[in-house]
Amino acid sequence: MRDIKLILLFILLGGFGYAQSDSVLAKNSSTKLLKRLGKSALKQHDPNSAITFFEACLKKNKKDVSVMNYLGEAYMQVRDYERAQHMFLNAYVAGKKKYPEALYYHAQMQKSNGLYDSAKTNFAAFKKQYKGKDKVMKRQASKEIAFCDSVSKITSKRDKLVISRLDTAINKVNTEAAPLVVDENTLIYTSLRTEKREIVSDEDTGNSIKRKLYLAKRKNGKWKFSGEYGLGLNDPDFNTGNACLSPDRKRLYFTRCTPNLQGVMICAIYVSEKVDDAWSEPVKLPKNINNPKYTSTMPAVTTDPVKGSDVIYFVSNIKKGKGGMDIWYTVYNKKTKTYKDPKNAGSKINTTQNELSPYFDNETQSLYYSSDGMGGLGGYDVYKATGDGKRWTTVSNIGQPINSGADEIYYTISPNRKEGFFVSNRKGGNTLKNSTCCDDIYSYINNQYVNVNLKGSVNDVLDPFSAISGATVEIFLKDPKTNEKFLIKTVETDSKGNYNAKLEPDQDYVIVVKKKDFLGSSVELTTKGVTGNLNFDKDLHLAKQPKDPIHIPNIQYEFDRSNMLESSKLSIDTTVLVLMQLNPELIIEIQSHTDSKGNDKYNLKLSQKRAESVVNYLVAKGINIKRLKAAGYGESKPVAPNENPDGSDNPEGRAKNRRTDFKIIGVVDGEIINDGGVD
Numbered sequence: 001m002r003d004i005k006l007i008l009l010f011i012l013l014g015g016f017g018y019a020q021s022d023s024v025l026a027k028n029s030s031t032k033l034l035k036r037l038g039k040s041a042l043k044q045h046d047p048n049s050a051i052t053f054f055e056a057c058l059k060k061n062k063k064d065v066s067v068m069n070y071l072g073e074a075y076m077q078v079r080d081y082e083r084a085q086h087m088f089l090n091a092y093v094a095g096k097k098k099y100p101e102a103l104y105y106h107a108q109m110q111k112s113n114g115l116y117d118s119a120k121t122n123f124a125a126f127k128k129q130y131k132g133k134d135k136v137m138k139r140q141a142s143k144e145i146a147f148c149d150s151v152s153k154i155t156s157k158r159d160k161l162v163i164s165r166l167d168t169a170i171n172k173v174n175t176e177a178a179p180l181v182v183d184e185n186t187l188i189y190t191s192l193r194t195e196k197r198e199i200v201s202d203e204d205t206g207n208s209i210k211r212k213l214y215l216a217k218r219k220n221g222k223w224k225f226s227g228e229y230g231l232g233l234n235d236p237d238f239n240t241g242n243a244c245l246s247p248d249r250k251r252l253y254f255t256r257c258t259p260n261l262q263g264v265m266i267c268a269i270y271v272s273e274k275v276d277d278a279w280s281e282p283v284k285l286p287k288n289i290n291n292p293k294y295t296s297t298m299p300a301v302t303t304d305p306v307k308g309s310d311v312i313y314f315v316s317n318i319k320k321g322k323g324g325m326d327i328w329y330t331v332y333n334k335k336t337k338t339y340k341d342p343k344n345a346g347s348k349i350n351t352t353q354n355e356l357s358p359y360f361d362n363e364t365q366s367l368y369y370s371s372d373g374m375g376g377l378g379g380y381d382v383y384k385a386t387g388d389g390k391r392w393t394t395v396s397n398i399g400q401p402i403n404s405g406a407d408e409i410y411y412t413i414s415p416n417r418k419e420g421f422f423v424s425n426r427k428g429g430n431t432l433k434n435s436t437c438c439d440d441i442y443s444y445i446n447n448q449y450v451n452v453n454l455k456g457s458v459n460d461v462l463d464p465f466s467a468i469s470g471a472t473v474e475i476f477l478k479d480p481k482t483n484e485k486f487l488i489k490t491v492e493t494d495s496k497g498n499y500n501a502k503l504e505p506d507q508d509y510v511i512v513v514k515k516k517d518f519l520g521s522s523v524e525l526t527t528k529g530v531t532g533n534l535n536f537d538k539d540l541h542l543a544k545q546p547k548d549p550i551h552i553p554n555i556q557y558e559f560d561r562s563n564m565l566e567s568s569k570l571s572i573d574t575t576v577l578v579l580m581q582l583n584p585e586l587i588i589e590i591q592s593h594t595d596s597k598g599n600d601k602y603n604l605k606l607s608q609k610r611a612e613s614v615v616n617y618l619v620a621k622g623i624n625i626k627r628l629k630a631a632g633y634g635e636s637k638p639v640a641p642n643e644n645p646d647g648s649d650n651p652e653g654r655a656k657n658r659r660t661d662f663k664i665i666g667v668v669d670g671e672i673i674n675d676g677g678v679d
Contacts, residue, residue, distance in 0.1 A: 025037070025053075027056070029053075029056070031057050031060045031061050031064070034053045034054070034056050034057035034060070035053070035054075035057050035064070035066075035067060035070075037049075037053040038050045038053035038054040038057060038067070038070055038071075038074070039070065041053060041074075042070065042073065042074060042077075043263070044263045045259075045263055045264070045265070047073075047074040047075075047077035047078050048074075048078060048433065050070070050071075050074040051071065051074045051075065051078065054067050054070055054071040054074060055071065058071060063094070065091055065094045065095035065098065065099065066095075066098075066099075068087055068090045068091035068094060068095075069087075069088070069091040069095075069099045069102055071087050072084050072087035072088040072090075072091055072102065072105060072106075073105075075087055076088075076105060076108075076109065078433065078434065078437050079112075079379075079406070079407065079425055079434075079436050079437055080433075080434040080436065080437060081109050081112040081113050081405070081406075081436055082109075082113060082434075082435075083434070084105070084109045085106055085109035085110055085112075085113055088102045088103070088105045088106035088109060089102070089106045092106060096129075100126070100129060100130050100131070100132060101130075101132070101134070101137065103122055103125060103126045103129070104122075104123070104126045104130075104137060104141060106122060107119045107120075107122035107123045107126065107141075107144065108144075108378075110122065111144070111147075111148070111377070111378040111379075111405065112378035112379050112405045112406065112436075113378075113405060114377075114378070114405045116148045116151045117148070119144070119148055120144075120145055120148035120149070123141045123144045123145050123148070124141075124145055126141050127141040127142060127145070136323070136352055139352075140352065140353070140373075143373075143375065144375065146375070147374075147375025147376065148375075150375060151377060154376065154377060154381075154397050154399050154400070154403070155377070155399070155400055156399075160446065160447070160448055161401055161402070161444045161445065161446050162444065162445045162446075162447065163401050163402075163442055163443075163444050164442065164443050164444075164445075165428065165429060165430075165440055165441075165442050165443075166216075166223050166440070166441045166442070166443060167222070167223075168430060169216075169222075169223065169224055169225045170189070170191075170216055170223055170225060170441060171429065171430045171440040171441060172191060172192065172193055172194060172430060173194070173430050173431065173438065174191070174192040174194060174438055175191075175192060175438050175439040176189060176190065176191045176423065176439060176440055176441045177189065177190040177191070177211075177241055177242070177409075177410060177423055177439055177441075178190045178241050178242045178243065178298075178357075178410050178423070179410060179412055179421035179422075179423070179441050180243050180244055180245065180412070181412055181413075181414045181415065181420070181421065182245070183415065184218070184414060184415060184416055185217060185218040185219075186215070186216075186217060186218075187215070187216040187217075187218070187223060187421075188213060188214070188215055188216075188229050188243050189213075189214055189216060189441060190211055190212070190213060190214070190240070190241030190242060190243075191211065191212070191214050192209055192210075192211050193212065193214065194209055210234075210236060210237075210238065210239050210240070211239040211240060211241050212228055212234040212240050212241075213228065213229040213230060213233055213234055213240055213241060213243055213254065214226075214227065214228055214229055215227055215228070215229040229243070230252070230272070230279050231278065231279070232279065232281060232282070233252075233254065233272065233279060233282060235256060237258065238256035238257060238258050239256070239257040239258065239265075240254065240255070240256050240257075241254065241255060241257075242254055242255040242297055242298050242299060244299050244300050244301055245301065246301045246303075246310050247301065247302065247303045247310075247362060248303075249274065250273065250274045251271055251272070251273055251274070251301075251310070252271065252272045252274070252279055253269060253270070253271050253299040253301060253312060254269070254270055254272075254282075254299070255267045255268065255269055255270065255296075255297045255298065255299070256268055256270055256282075257295075257297065265295065266292065266294070266295055267295045267296060267297035268284055268285070268290040268292075268296055268297075269284075269285045269289060269290060269296050269297065269299050269312075269314060270282040270283060270284050270285065271283055271285060285339060286338075286339060288330075288339065288341050288342065289314070289330055289339055289342060291316075291318055294316055294317050294318045294319075295315075295316060295317055295325075296314055296315070296316045296318070297314065297315050297316070298314055298315040298356060298357050298358065299312050299313065299314045300312070300313045300314070300358040300359050300360050301313075301360070302360035302362055303362065304331070305365070305388075305474075305487045305488060305489055305490055306487060308334075309331050309332060309333060309334065310331070310332035310334070311329055311330075311331055311332075311360075312329060312330050312331075312332060312339070313327055313328070313329045313345070313358040313360060313367070314327070314328055314329070314330075314342075314358070315327055315328075315355065315356055315357070315358065316328050316342070318342070320344070321344060321350065322344065322347060322350035322351060322352060323350075323351065323352035323353065323373075324351075324352065324353050324354035324355075324373070325354040325355060325356060326344055326345070326350040326355055327344075327345040327349055327350060327355045327358050327367075327369055328342040328343065328344055328345060329342060329343055329345060330342045330343075345367075345392075346390075346392060348385060348392045348394070348395055349367070349369070349385060349392060349395065351371060351373030351374055352373055353371065353372050353373025354371065354372050354373060354380075355369055355370065355371045355373070356369065356370045356371075356380060356409055357369060357370050357409040357410045357411070357423075359410070359411055359412050359413075361413055362488070362489070363413075363417070363488070363489075363502065363504060364386060364477065364488060364504050364507070365386055365387065365388065365477060365486050365487070365488035365489075366384055366385065366386045367384070367385045367386075367387070367392070368382060368383070368384050368398070368411045368412075368413075369382070369383060369385075369411075370382050370383070370407070370408060370409040370410075370411070371383055372407075374395065374397070375397075376397055376403060377400075377403050377404055377405050378404070378405035378406065379405065379406050379407040379408075379425075380407040380408055380409050381397055381398075381403040381408055382397075382398050382402055382403055382408050382409070382411045382422065383395050383396065383397055383398065384396055384398050386477055386479070386486060387486055388486050388487060391484065391486070393479045393481070393482070393484070393486075394481065398411070401444075402422055402444065404424065404426045405426075406424055406425045406426040406427070406436055407424065407425050407439070408422055408423070408424045408426075409422070409423050409424075409439070410422055410423040417449060417451075417504075418445060418446045418447070418449035419443060419444060419445045419446065420443070420444055421441055421442065421443050421444070422441075422442055422444065423439045423440065423441055423442070424439065424440065424442055425437065425438055425439045425440070449505075450505040450530055450531065450532060450533060450534070451502075451533045451534075452502070452503040452504065452505055452527050452530060452533070452534050452535075452536065453500065453501070453502055453503065453534070453535045453536065454475075454500070454501045454502070454503050454511070454525075454535075454536045454538060455498070455499065455500045455501075455535060455536070455537060455538075456498070456499060456536075456537055456538040456539045456540060457493070457496070457497045457498050457499070457539050457540070458471040458473070458493045458497050458499065458513055458515075458539075458540045458541070458542060459497060459539065459540075459541055459542075460541070460542060460543070460544070461521075461541040461542060461543045462543070464541075467493075467496050467497025467498075468493060468497050468515060468518070468542055469493055469494060469495045469496070469497055470492060470493060470515065471492065471493045471497070471499075471513055471514065471515040471518075471540075471542065472490055472491075472492055472513070472514050472515065473490065473491050473492070473493065473499045473501070473511065473512070473513050473540070474487055474489075474490050474511070474512040474513075474514070475487070475488055475489050475490070475491075475501055475503075475509060475510075475511055475512075476488065476509060476510040476511075476512065477507060477508070477509060478508040478509060478510050478524070479508075480508055485510050489501060503527055503536070504527065505527050505528075505530050506527060506528050506530075507526070507527050507528070508524070508525075508526045508527075508528065509524065509525050509526065509527070510522055510523075510524050511523050511524070511525065511538065511540065512582055513540040513541075513542060514542070514582065514583060515542060517544060517545055518542040518543060518544055518545060519542065519543050519544070519545055519579065519582070519583060520542070520579075520582035520583045521540065521541060521542060521543075521582065522582055523538060523540065525538065545664055546664070547664075548663070549591055549661035549662065549663040550661060550662055550663070551659060551660075551661050552571060552572065552575050552576055552659075552660045552661060552662060553571055553575075554567065554568065554570075554571040555568045555571055555572070555614070555659070555660040556568050557610055557613070560606075562606065562609035562610045562612070562613045563613065564610075564613055564614070564617065569617065572614065572617060572618070573621075576588070576590075576618070576662050577618060577621055577623070580618070580623050580627065581623075584627075585667040585668055586627065586664055586666075586667060586668075587626075587627050587628070587629070587664070587665055587666040587667060587668055588627065588628065588629070588662045588663060588664055588665065589629040589630075589631050589662065589663045589665045590611045590614045590615050590618075590628065590629065590630050590631065590660065590661075590662055591611065591631050591632075591633060591660065591661040591662065591663060592607040592608070592610040592611035592614070592630075592631070592632050592633065592659075592660050593607060593633050593634070593635070593637055593638075593639075593657055593658065593659050593660070593661070594606060594607050594634055594635050594657065594658055595635060595638075595642050595653075595654035595655075595657040595658050596635045596638070596642040596643075596654070596657075597642075597654070600634060600635065600636075603634035603635045604632055604633070604634035604636075605632070605634075606632070606634075607632030607633055607634045608630065608631070608632030609632070610632065610660065611630035611631055611632050611660070612630040614630070614660060615628045615629075615630045624668075626668060627668055629665065635657070638653075638657045639656055639657060639659070640652070640653035640654075640656040640657055641653045642654050642657060
């Protein structure tokens with residue numbers, strides 16, 4: 001079976017041609033010529049023409065197993081799941097030794113048609129019988145068996161959403177894609193915008209119809225077509241689509257695609273800057289993003305909550321990926337106007353199959369995307385992962401009714417949070433040649449969406465009525481499984497010390513407040529179980545950084561040695577470790593002291609080793625060594641008398657002198673601070 005990894009990209013951005021002359025040619029050609037024409041059409045990424053030739057060939061020779069297999073592949077490429085399912089079965093039954101892979105694809109099509117039990121049986125049969133060289137396919141069959149078992153769990157996640165297909169003012173008989181919500185009443189999307197059921201081939205460059213960016217406006221509750229979007233963005237020589245806006249709305253990223261000399265659709269990402277009320281001449285991103293040998297497409301932009309840089313996620317088949325189409329990201333430096341070399345989003349996101357259409361939700365620091373390598377209900381399902389670009393929580397299928405046995409891609413969330421869009425080729429759409437051939441734009445509405453707001457003030461802990469303006473309030477999501485924190489947004493207090501932020505229902509949060517010359521503090525809260533609109537009132541407090549050393553209580557060491565007792569570690573975990581995690585800019589000195597027993601030189605050496613023992617423990621806990629200094633003072637700085645006035649021993653005083661303190665001695669530069677932002 002030939003490589004079909006880029007087929008969906010052709011559907012979305014290149015379009016499959018269906019020339020009227022194909023049907024005439026099919027009637028007047030021999031079976032040998034029809035077979036050759038069909039294979040050539042598949043090679044040129046034109047499955048519609050291939051179907052015409054192979055169907056005509058099979059009518060003349062009903063026993064040609066190779067034609068059955070080729071026809072099954074062509075049906076699968078145009079996503080005619082029912083015909084593909086039956087044709088692959090015919091090919092397998094008639095020629096299982098020559099085409100054992102047909103059983104695998106038959107099972108895949110059964111999944112898309114909702115026949116999960118039968119699909120599981122056939123995946124298991126394929127795994128047992130297959131002796132071919134494609135180890136990836138055999139491993140994937142094992143995964144598919146587990147995926148079929150998990151369907152009941154996915155289908156149980158049925159959100160109470162109202163799904164609607166946008167009418168024919170927007171959805172034409174061909175593919176629509178990439179809905180971009182500008183505001184609640186403005187939508188940018190990609191379309192071929194034709195009602196023709198037979199369109200000319202893309203090889204006919206003089207008459208070919210290209211995909212473009214279009215605008216839709218909502219009036220009286222209905223979306224209306226409003227013409228092409230953006231003067232100069234659509235180019236007659238390219239298929240144009242996949243628009244997305246930077247969070248500050250000053251840059252528009254999109255893709256332009258055209259077949260190369262081998263007929264492979266190659267896409268590249270462009271950017272246009274906002275100038276007054278218009279978009280500037282588009283500029284192609286550099287070669288480290290747009291390698292001309294590979295496709296780069298489907299951009300999605302977010303802002304690094306730590307550094308404020310644009311982080312552009314995109315889809316590509318560049319080398320060193322996990323397999324197929326992967327999601328990558330690059331960081332745009334606004335000062336130098338350069339893009340860092342792309343990094344793979346990682347094995348939690350990407351599989352050996354294909355990942356498409358990333359969308360980043362800033363409100364929850366969540367990446368939504370589609371994959372056909374993680375199981376699901378069939379084809380591409382939409383998944384959600386929360387993280388900061390480097391680390392991701394466990395990926396989850398968002399379930400029904402968004403996902404179905406068909407392909408679901410381009411999931412987005414509107415600014416009001418209770419509605420959004422996605423694209424699907426599910427049954428019931430505006431079809432071209434079969435009931436599941438073509439992608440339409442669908443909207444969803446969550447009428448039970450809950451608005452949760454967080455508000456409060458920041459004050460000095462010693463004076464609850466003294467407002468602290470300009471304090472930074474950081475809002476983290478907390479992964480309930482790993483307890484990892486992911487920074488999702490920052491807000492500053494106003495002149496009266498007040499702050500306000502929007503939260504999402506069914507989440508665990510950690511709220512951190514900090515300001516220069518103050519010690520940061522944190523509180524936890526949860527929105528789980530919230531069933532109605534709610535305002536959380538949460539006042540926060542800061543304490544000024546002390547200039548004197550701070551005692552760490554209950555630090556004890558083995559007798560006459562530098563090793564800490566286990567009980568001491570809990571004290572460090574709940575004091576200095578928390579302080580340094582909340583205040584990642586601080587440099588501290590760990591100070592160790594002894595009483596006066598023993599000679600000065602010995603006590604100085606012992607106290608230095610004890611201070612180093614605490615520093616090593618903090619480093620092991622993840623604190624940067626550049627933020628720590630170990631200092632042993634021996635018996636030189638007592639805080640209580642070692643002896644009573646009459647010269648007798650003072651055990652209580654000696655106990656106070658055997659202590660470990662820490663002192664804030666400075667702040668680090670920005671390169672050392674690491675709050676988990678994207679590099």
